[in-house]
Amino acid sequence: MDVTRIRARLSELLAEYRIPSAAVGILRDGEITDFAVGIRNVSTREPATTDTIYQCGSMTKTWTALAFMQLVDEGKAALDEPVRKYLPDFRVADPGVSAEVTPRHLLNHTNGIEEDYGDPGEGDDVYERMLENIAGAPQVHPLGHTHGYSAALGYAIVARIMEVIDGRGWDDIMKDRLFGPLGLTGTSSRPEHVDQDRAATGHLIRSLDEGPFVSPLAYLPRSFGPGGNVNSTARDVLAMAHVFLDGGKASNGRRIVSAEAVREMTHSRVPVPDPYMFGPEWALGLIVCDWHGETVYAHDGSTIGQNARLRILPDSGIAITLLTNGGPRESFSKKVLNEILADLGAVTIPDLPKPDPALNLDLSAYEGAYERPGARYEVEADGGKLRLTLAVDPMQARILDRPERITYELLPVSETHFLMPSNDPLEDTQTVAIYGFDNGAAQYLHTNCRVNPRAGG
Template sequence: MFQRVILGVVTAAALAGTAVVTQPSSAAEAADASRHDVVQQSLDKLATGNSFPGVLATVRERGGRARTYTAGVADLTTREPVRRDSRVRVGSNTKPFTATVVLQLVGEGKVGLDSPVEKYLPGLVRGAGIDGRKITVRQLLQHTSGIPDYDEALADGYLKMQHTYWEPREMVDVALRKKALFAPGAGWEYSNTNYILAGLLVQKITGRPVAEEITRRVIDRIGLRDTYWPGVGDQTIAGPHPRGYYKTTPNGQNVDVTVVGPSLGWAAGQLISTPADLNRFFTALLDGKLLEPAQLKAMLTTVAAPGLDVTEGGRYGLGIATVPLSCGGFAWGHGGDIFGFETRNGVTTDGREAALAVTSMPTTLEDAKRVAATLDTALCH
């Protein structure tokens, strides 16, 4: 990130957590400041009201200039501002990391993308209309397997299991109590269970924990210094971070869920990161720094994904999705929701990057659209 501070003096804007900008001295700098103001105003608007206590975003323009913006507060009790180096739980933005490792194993000849899951996890995937002998690895990563989500585990209320530890096989077992959503390849439906199975596949093939493989093959390889997988039993967020909040209704009470057992997400949603690191990851991925051309092409081959997000027209590849833009075209990204935080992000092939985090999940469709619109503003202005 690049921010200007005259003579080392920390301005009121910096103390408030907003991006720091000097007085523009040319037409080009004035235009840059105008773009900055639009992005900052959109974050300020998002943090207004009772929906999102804190907001954090990192944006990079085509020329390589990066800025990190904040709005709102990091803590509803102390009212301290959001720090620009804050880490957050990124939820389903973990899935592209997991998919990348699976595709690396495909490139190494250790996994067949169109081989049945049964080959790697024999006897595990069995249920009503669910048969691992007929479901491929590609269909897991693409969400076209027809395997239901394990979300019924939350039926009795999230707060009751906030500190519960889950083994991956337990989540798979919950999902397999349900009937298949459709025959393999006959539809598209987002299911976290697909990525729990992908994580188990990684462990079976490598003989190592999926957390270790993601760290070695992705995080360390491209130098993501603020991204990590919490260890077993670790319910905290290391380093600077805002508080995460949870409520079930728009006007409900905000419950602090910063300290939480993240195992319910595992290979589908356990990572902690920053908006800046998410930008670095997706840019490195698209630049071919993590996958060979054949595997990257497979990852970016998309299918229609009805109901993927509040933005219409999104499509899904293998752990990555398209994000339609109001200024034309689309960005590549994913997004993630986990209790206490939501992240939305996108990078374009012409060098624009934006990643946004809010410190509470939306409780209404309108709020979800507001987050998506703020990301769009960051990429299009």
Template sequence: MADLVSLRACIADILAAQSAATGVAGAVIGVAVGGDQFTLAHGTANLNTGQEFTTDTGWLLGSVTKVLTTTALLRLVEAGAVDLDAPVHRYLPEFTLAEAGTAEAITVRMLLNHTNGIDADDLMPAAVRGRDATRSYVARLPAFGCLFEPGTGLHYSNPGFVLAARIIEKQTGLPYERAIQAELFDPCGMRDATAVQTQAFLRPTAIGALASDDPGSLRATSLFTLPESAAGAGATPIVTVADMLAFGRMHLAGGVAPSGRRVLSQELAAAMLTPTFDLGLPSAPPIGLGWWLDPIAGTTAAWHGGGSPGGASSFCIVPEHDAVIVTFVSGPNALLNDTLHTTVIEHLTGRQASALFTGGQTATDPAIAGEYAAFHVDKNIEVRDGKLLVRTAVPFYDEELERILDAYGMPRSSTVTYVPAAPGLFVPEGADTRTTTGFYGRLSLLADLPAAHGRPRGIHTGLRFIPKVSRSTAEHADGRS
């Protein structure tokens, strides 16, 4: 059994070193190994009120919700109401996309493993709230297309999980916030979890924090949650450490909650942990159903992260060591989540986390230069002395989305220089290689992804695929497409 006393002391020292100067307003962690556990909190949960962060403070879960949505949908699969390999159209005949026949090719499984390719990453309709919010999101999808033929690529999919939530709504007859309560929170013993934003007023709840104009200080976000239309992808659920430890223990027990109640069949719990698609890139781990299956420190962690306005969550289970780890950080220092998780996993395995690439000198293909574009992101790549100069712009879409993303803290533009790390793989110049060993840190890697059946050439970074839309000078010279 792991020595949790010394581990707790180590984690406490890490948290004690955090402040506004390190980009942290407050943070919380929960660790459970076998029948033992500990929780710790640090700092301020709400910069507006000065509320202290405690271990029972709730926070916005963000995209970690995708694992919860997957679990709830699989309960309907177990009941025979949904078939994973059936087309989404069977359950949502109103679902269409810009290209004829594309929506019909997307299966339920492709929603849960990010292989549907729907090009609507930042879509967040805000006008409709309540029972029809998810429906309003689906109604916007006919204006959007796919980045690749469904099932042939991997692209992080918020719309996929909104569609999954809509299937749950249609099959249960309940709006998402009530369906997730009945199908997951209650049977799993997640006593304080809710997808109803107003419930935050009834208990201590954290809000996010952003960098301020005054160096070394932070300011509270002006946006608490994202629009309700994206609830199934992570916009609204609020949890505590105890809720997520209960959820993680249920998965480690093969679908049986700590109370002894079976929430999910052992077969389907195992299916979530079984790889369904793998690009073979260090920057994009294999995907099961809902879970990203990350190799780290000699073991595999089933993981998901979650961004929220001014905050970031990280959640994993480590089946080999019967462990659950959950963290939330309020402030721009999302990588503190990695530090906390990696410290725990290294303690469990007795091994140090290492980069998943060998490094060393490698040539850069000049054909990577050019323009890349997907919904709400444009990238221009230049090759200079073997390095990549990557300029990113977030084009205007509409006033509603601009307002949301401004409050979220998303920059309108950025320029990053990347250096080769391995053939076709690049890391930000000056980055500490150690940061790329963690879950969030790996998302900073950029991979040159060649064209394949059903998928054009593009780059892969931040779990997103961005196709190339213009030819480089090198490609024009030799006639490549």
């Protein structure tokens, strides 16, 4: 690979998107190439290096799922046993879900439990408290009915199962079962365990002219731990990815999970209603992508100012990670990854589909409000076109100097899928699925992996 050319192109893209730094790691045939470009912090101007530690965000879910599969290998846990086998007091509003939800539902985001866990605090009992707080949590959708991404709750329940089985806290489990055996030196799950002399600082952006500013929130709350709080380096992330390329073995030869566990994680899949932005299926702690006929496994992650990407290409023996302390922008990561993939002679990321102007849709079937806690989407027909209005979180609107309501036009790709282009230079085109027609009206809106049921439906 022409590292010099890729570094130069990465520098150009960082400047174009006003992202302070990026670290890139490429694992191919067991060999790692890594490099970093930019600065860790716009205030201190300290350079990013290959030892810089970034926040992985939701890529953490892949780490947590991998550790859970160790317990499955050991016969201490099972994917399809009820959660209540391990947590007898587990309860949500729906009695059937309380009795029937399994770890598999949690790992593939089909449990449908509303993320209504309040403030569980920052103590060592955080995941136990989260479970206590969801005793009255309703269903966003019936158990197993559709995919709907759970940012924190689903994997927090998995973590609590792990704690009860293993007898230690989730953070210690991750350290002793994964970080240590993998030989990682820059990976941890608690902010206080991060070497601040190596840590990247998160950045947000209000405008390209102003450029990035330091994020007001240094780390996500501890409730996000199993779903979003791993910190790591590009090389350490690839050490984890190596397990999927080598049938469960680490690069040091140590077996982390069985080959059967890797097959289960990659082949136990559910369909994703919006298949275009990330991938058409979701496995256990992994997104399943289809790149021109080649199956690729992935997971992304975002915190408040840092972003992570992981792509694993088993057929090509390649894994690539991209860690940044600014963004996120899908177009940025796609350009960087495609530069690397093309240089390696590998398959590249497909483009989004084109709108189909010949479609003749009954626009009234899509109209209505769709919402979940913290998000509301209003779809209405206007002049023969569909428009979507997003109610932006007020705090996010203030920090980023954005209006609290933003309207987009929806361009149909099919009867259930739409493109949502933006006039904002800081936003990329997104994709939306509106589906589940009941009595002529759609029941769900799915975007950015999250499912939003029709309000009052």
